[in-house]
Amino acid sequence: MSLKSRLVGTAKRQVKQTLRPVLQRAMAPARTQIPAAYWGLESRHGQGLCLEGVPLKELTRRWGSPLHVVHMAALKRNVERFTAVPAGRTAGCEVFYSYKTNPIPGVLGALHGLGVGAEIISAYELWLALKLGVAPERIVYNGPVKSEASVREAISRGIQLLAANHAEELGTFARIAAEVGRKPRVALRVSTDSGWSAQFGTPITGGAALRAYAQARASSHLDVVGLHAHRGALIRTEGELTGFVEAVLAFTDTLYQELGLDLEVLDLGGSLCTPSAEHIDERDWRLNLTFFRDLPAPDPHAALGISRYVALAVELVEAHYARRGRQRPRIFLEPGRAMTGDTQLLLGRVHTLKEGEDRTWAVLDMGVNHAECVRNEYHQLFHVDRPDAPASRVYTVVGPICTPGDTLYHAKRLPDLEVGDTLAIMDAGAYFVPFANSFSYPQPAIIALEDGHERLLRRAETFEDQVALDVPTGEAPASEKPAAA
Numbered sequence: 001m002s003l004k005s006r007l008v009g010t011a012k013r014q015v016k017q018t019l020r021p022v023l024q025r026a027m028a029p030a031r032t033q034i035p036a037a038y039w040g041l042e043s044r045h046g047q048g049l050c051l052e053g054v055p056l057k058e059l060t061r062r063w064g065s066p067l068h069v070v071h072m073a074a075l076k077r078n079v080e081r082f083t084a085v086p087a088g089r090t091a092g093c094e095v096f097y098s099y100k101t102n103p104i105p106g107v108l109g110a111l112h113g114l115g116v117g118a119e120i121i122s123a124y125e126l127w128l129a130l131k132l133g134v135a136p137e138r139i140v141y142n143g144p145v146k147s148e149a150s151v152r153e154a155i156s157r158g159i160q161l162l163a164a165n166h167a168e169e170l171g172t173f174a175r176i177a178a179e180v181g182r183k184p185r186v187a188l189r190v191s192t193d194s195g196w197s198a199q200f201g202t203p204i205t206g207g208a209a210l211r212a213y214a215q216a217r218a219s220s221h222l223d224v225v226g227l228h229a230h231r232g233a234l235i236r237t238e239g240e241l242t243g244f245v246e247a248v249l250a251f252t253d254t255l256y257q258e259l260g261l262d263l264e265v266l267d268l269g270g271s272l273c274t275p276s277a278e279h280i281d282e283r284d285w286r287l288n289l290t291f292f293r294d295l296p297a298p299d300p301h302a303a304l305g306i307s308r309y310v311a312l313a314v315e316l317v318e319a320h321y322a323r324r325g326r327q328r329p330r331i332f333l334e335p336g337r338a339m340t341g342d343t344q345l346l347l348g349r350v351h352t353l354k355e356g357e358d359r360t361w362a363v364l365d366m367g368v369n370h371a372e373c374v375r376n377e378y379h380q381l382f383h384v385d386r387p388d389a390p391a392s393r394v395y396t397v398v399g400p401i402c403t404p405g406d407t408l409y410h411a412k413r414l415p416d417l418e419v420g421d422t423l424a425i426m427d428a429g430a431y432f433v434p435f436a437n438s439f440s441y442p443q444p445a446i447i448a449l450e451d452g453h454e455r456l457l458r459r460a461e462t463f464e465d466q467v468a469l470d471v472p473t474g475e476a477p478a479s480e481k482p483a484a485a
């Protein structure tokens with residue numbers, strides 16, 4: 001590096017360091033922390049943060065660190081909110097949990113025990129749902145890739161709803177249905193202008209979705225009963241939900257008028273937010289990175305909650321059909337993050353504190369290998385041992401996997417850390433587990449905390465697990481050996 005670029009680099013660093021305290025104060029966000037009580041955590045003298053009376057730091061001592069914890073009471077609370085019949089209505093929504101969001105059999109089993117069905121998007125998930133004892137009429141099958149074998153199985157078993165992701169799947173469904181001799185209950189996934197499209201769904205705008213429905217209805221092998229629409233773009237406000245549902249409802253009118261199709265099922269997908277987690281805004285991200293300005297914390301109470309979401313969805317659909325003098329369809333919901341996001345947390349420990357020129361690096365035993373979402377979403381971080389100490393020091397919180405991408409928090413103000421302290425990343429119940437990997441480190445154990453009792457749901461990976469599928473060097477299994485010439 002030339003002398004000139006070294007001098008420029010030093011000058012830039014000095015400007016940033018001088019500006020940091022000024023900007024941190026001048027541009028401080030209104031909220032930088034969500035209170036621990038929001039998740040039912042309480043701080044007890046000498047014990048640190050506790051959940052249901054159990055000190056979190058004791059959990060890592062007993063079960064190892066890192067550790068993924070499922071709070072069963074929070075899960076039950078969310079299920080009750082999703083499945084409750086809204087006040088003044090005779091029926092609510094039927095709920096199918098999005099398996100891919102948090103595919104822990106212990107969690108899925110608990111959801112099914114509470115009356116929630118399975119929303120699956122792969123042959124594996126179909127297999128898992130059946131293995132967990134889910135009745136076929138409690139399974140909705142979505143997703144852009146469905147193996148023929150899984151479609152055959154789904155049709156043979158008579159699952160609740162088989163949703164074509166795109167019109168091209170309809171031919172396969174019809175052919176397999178004819179072979180099996182059973183008519184599947186079919187929906188077509190449509191996309192609205194406000195949500196995901198691309199490889200997902202057939203667009204309403206432009207008429208492609210209507211043509212696909214006409215094609216599906218022309219097949220004598222398919223029972224076209226439903227419409228599937230998953231917004232994808234998150235729903236945080238009543239306005240976002242209303243806009244989405246109204247676009248879908250307008251299309252149900254088109255189906256009725258053009259094809260005489262009166263839908264039995266309206267599947268509104270997932271996409272409701274986890275109130276305490278939020279996508280990090282680009283500008284906030286840059287200010288955090290450059291000037292160590294705190295990331296603003298979302299206000300969970302300002303976000304659309306589960307109960308209001310369900311009530312509003314029912315209200316919109318009922319009012320629409322009432323105006324037309326027709327019976328409203330059954331409403332299916334496929335929540336992922338809103339159901340499980342805020343019911344889990346990830347615990348890890350400080351392994352090293354490395355002093356740098358302008359910051360302290362807190363190197364943890366957990367990183368993006370276990371908490372990928374923290375890269376681009378706000379997730380509250382708690383100092384478990386001393387939660388009430390003043391958060392006076394800025395740390396760059398990184399993980400163990402030896403790559404610069406393994407940065408969980410670029411600039412996070414925390415109470416003073418010591419090696420061995422436990423930290424908790426909140427809202428680990430959506431898209432943490434399915435995106436977790438075994439990059440150089442085994443994956444953590446998963447436990448459930450229920451009425452103050454701990455129960456193992458998944459043991460931690462071992463080194464042996466990490467090589468269990470590999471063929472020992474030099475030994476190819478018989479089936480893989482090349483045939484003798």
Ligand SMILES: Cc1ncc(COP(=O)(O)O)c(C=O)c1O
Pocket residue numbers: 098101119142143230232269270271272334335336337338430
């Ligand atoms: C078809 C479908 N349904 C439901 C979900 C769950 O979404 P979320 O976790 O945003 O509620 C997804 C996730 O992408 C999905 O693709």
